[in-house]
Amino acid sequence: MSELALLGAELVAVTVLVFGLYFPRHRRRDLVVAYFAVNIGVLAVADALRTSGAGAGLGLGFALFGVLSIIRLRSTELDQHEVAYFFSALALGLLGALETSSIWRNIALMGLILVVLAIVDNRWVLGRYRQQIIVLDSIVTNEDELIRRLEDLLGAKVYSGRLLRVDLINDSTVVDVRYAGRPGKLIAPVSPPTYAGQR
Structure with missing residues (x-):
């Protein structure tokens, strides 16, 4: 039951990230698909590796962040704030799949990511x-x-x-x-x- 609650919280978090923060501010339709794909893909892979015992945790996190770094190096059309949203979508996916003693800790970290982005990517702060x-x-x-x-x-x-x-x-x-x-x-x-x- 706790796993389903964490999955539900993750889906809500990525929806807020994309449709609550990113799209209203930057309006790139193609990246909406990309952010959801990265998030759900990371969530699925991390959960499959965790349940199969093939390796998870810190090593998996570094591996996935390395993949995103390669994507960044091969892309010439992404601004830095868009890369930040990519990392956030990836982090939400990891938090939604990694095993923890309390799901509330992961949910709190998801909320922290959203709050920080809501503040720093705001035209009233750095516009x-x-x-x-x-x-x-x-x-x-x-x-x-x-x-x-x-x-x-x-x-x-x-x-x-x-x-x-x-x-x-x-x-x-x-x-x-x-x-x-x-x-x-x-x-x-x-x-x-x-x-x-x-x-």
């Missing part, structure tokens, strides 16, 4: 801090001048502007910018327009 790739239509290599140009362009406090590429032929500078803007404020178009990957 004003942003990152953007900007292409400037001139060559700027002086750091102080670059920061001034970026602050004038963005109308925000720029914390760093890392040069990614300087094109001497086309007179352009590609910069990775970390800055703080006001929540809900979009960057106003400028002339000439400066978009990532486009002059």
